[in-house]
Amino acid sequence: MSHLAIRGGEKTRTKDFFLWPFYDDRELKYVEETIKSRQWFSGMRGADPGSKTAELEQKFGDYFNAAHAIACANGTVALEIALRAAGIGAGDEVIVPALTFIATLSAVQQVNAIPVIVDTVYDTQCIDSDEIEKAVTDKTRAIIPVHYGGFSADMDRINQIAKKYKLVVIEDAAHAHGAVYKGRKIGTLGDIATFSFQESKTMTAGEGGMITTNNPDLAEKCIQYRSCGRHEGESWYVHYVLSVNYRLSEIQSAMLLAQLERLDEQIRLKNQNTKYLAEKFKQVDGITPVPGDGFTDLNGYYLYLLQYDKNKFSGVSRNRFVEALSAEGIPCHIGYPWPLSKNPMFQKIEDGAKGCPFTCPYYGKQVSIKDLNFPVTEKICNETVVIPHQVLLSPASDLDDIIKAINKIQENIKELL
Numbered sequence: 001m002s003h004l005a006i007r008g009g010e011k012t013r014t015k016d017f018f019l020w021p022f023y024d025d026r027e028l029k030y031v032e033e034t035i036k037s038r039q040w041f042s043g044m045r046g047a048d049p050g051s052k053t054a055e056l057e058q059k060f061g062d063y064f065n066a067a068h069a070i071a072c073a074n075g076t077v078a079l080e081i082a083l084r085a086a087g088i089g090a091g092d093e094v095i096v097p098a099l100t101f102i103a104t105l106s107a108v109q110q111v112n113a114i115p116v117i118v119d120t121v122y123d124t125q126c127i128d129s130d131e132i133e134k135a136v137t138d139k140t141r142a143i144i145p146v147h148y149g150g151f152s153a154d155m156d157r158i159n160q161i162a163k164k165y166k167l168v169v170i171e172d173a174a175h176a177h178g179a180v181y182k183g184r185k186i187g188t189l190g191d192i193a194t195f196s197f198q199e200s201k202t203m204t205a206g207e208g209g210m211i212t213t214n215n216p217d218l219a220e221k222c223i224q225y226r227s228c229g230r231h232e233g234e235s236w237y238v239h240y241v242l243s244v245n246y247r248l249s250e251i252q253s254a255m256l257l258a259q260l261e262r263l264d265e266q267i268r269l270k271n272q273n274t275k276y277l278a279e280k281f282k283q284v285d286g287i288t289p290v291p292g293d294g295f296t297d298l299n300g301y302y303l304y305l306l307q308y309d310k311n312k313f314s315g316v317s318r319n320r321f322v323e324a325l326s327a328e329g330i331p332c333h334i335g336y337p338w339p340l341s342k343n344p345m346f347q348k349i350e351d352g353a354k355g356c357p358f359t360c361p362y363y364g365k366q367v368s369i370k371d372l373n374f375p376v377t378e379k380i381c382n383e384t385v386v387i388p389h390q391v392l393l394s395p396a397s398d399l400d401d402i403i404k405a406i407n408k409i410q411e412n413i414k415e416l417l
């Protein structure tokens with residue numbers, strides 16, 4: 001008789017872990033207030049005085065110690081707005097990590113600049129600073145470190161490189177709301193930072209985005225780009241720069257006000273629970289939580305990242321292991337399947353696609369993204385097991401089922417061969 005759930009045996013866990021997205025009376029109250037107020041639109045410049053969006057920006061900025069917070073439609077356009085505000089455009093290169101969501105690269109291309117992809121570090125899964133420095137050319141204008149999974153990128157070193165070569169640093173903090181690096185919250189560690197409120201994220205209104213900065217000029221430009229290029233106090237029909245409508249709605253802001261109220265408590269619970277799990281994982285041969293470099297004081301824990309060693313599981317592939325663990329009732333997935341360079345969109349360029357940014361005359365160089373290799377990112381993509389953040393919001397005793405399920409798979413590994 002089989003034991004593993006994937007082979008028809010009983011599941012280790014039949015109950016749900018903490019459910020995501022989460023809401024309570026606060027979301028319902030703030031959304032109801034907004035609906036009844038008949039102010040559903042955030043205003044001409046996207047966060048007019050008295051709006052829920054203005055309140056959200058104020059509170060988000062306070063929480064992140066940022067002088068300016070600018071709400072927008074999602075994390076992808078937050079990056080695009082940040083790049084435009086920083087003056088990045090045709091002919092410019094922007095350094096990005098190989099391990100991230102496509103938005104980190106596509107935003108660069110959307111402003112007609114060239115993404116220069118570099119490898120990551122195995123034990124943080126964040127961009128490798130040594131590789132950043134090697135990639136700098138006379139065309140480099142910016143770096144976008146991603147605080148991957150909730151770990152902070154190596155910001156001191158990245159800022160040093162940026163200073164040396166006069167580059168703009170845009171933190172992609174889509175995975176790291178509330179993370180703390182060397183005593184400082186991420187979000188103001190570079191020149192400008194961007195966040196996502198898409199449904200899987202640690203604060204969500206289904207969709208949404210935020211930009212933070214301490215630089216008033218960048219903030220003003222972001223506000224302009226966020227709402228069709230308008231100037232404060234001028235007519236709805238006067239536009240100063242080419243842009244479109246990237247505004248957030250009042251109903252989303254109302255929900256995000258509620259989500260922000262519990263962010264701190266949730267981050268602390270997740271960090272406490274991962275400490276508990278780290279002790280348990282010491283007894284598991286072949287699976288290790290990604291350790292980080294020791295400088296992320298509080299991890300944002302959008303993803304709980306585990307390193308899987310198939311040699312300790314009789315050679316069973318990571319993908320097969322993840323299928324078996326899911327079947328046991330443990331939510332998990334493989335994360336990003338490959339370095340971004342492997343995406344079909346980059347193979348097509350080599351087939352002769354025309355136009356900016358890759359064939360832009362302002363750029364004047366040849367790029368072949370599909371031929372690039374990122375050995376560390378490849379290894380990460382082949383060996384990582386991802387547990388989504390909401391699992392970490394469950395009571396610590398529920399987390400024992402993760403360990404039980406892994407032990408069960410290891411004991412019955414023959415059923416997977």
Ligand SMILES: Cc1ncc(COP(=O)(O)O)c(C=O)c1O
Nearest residue numbers: 074075076101103174196197198
């Ligand atoms: C690292 C990273 N950056 C940017 C984004 C884009 O955010 P959004 O989905 O809100 O556009 C995501 C979304 O998953 C992401 O993971």
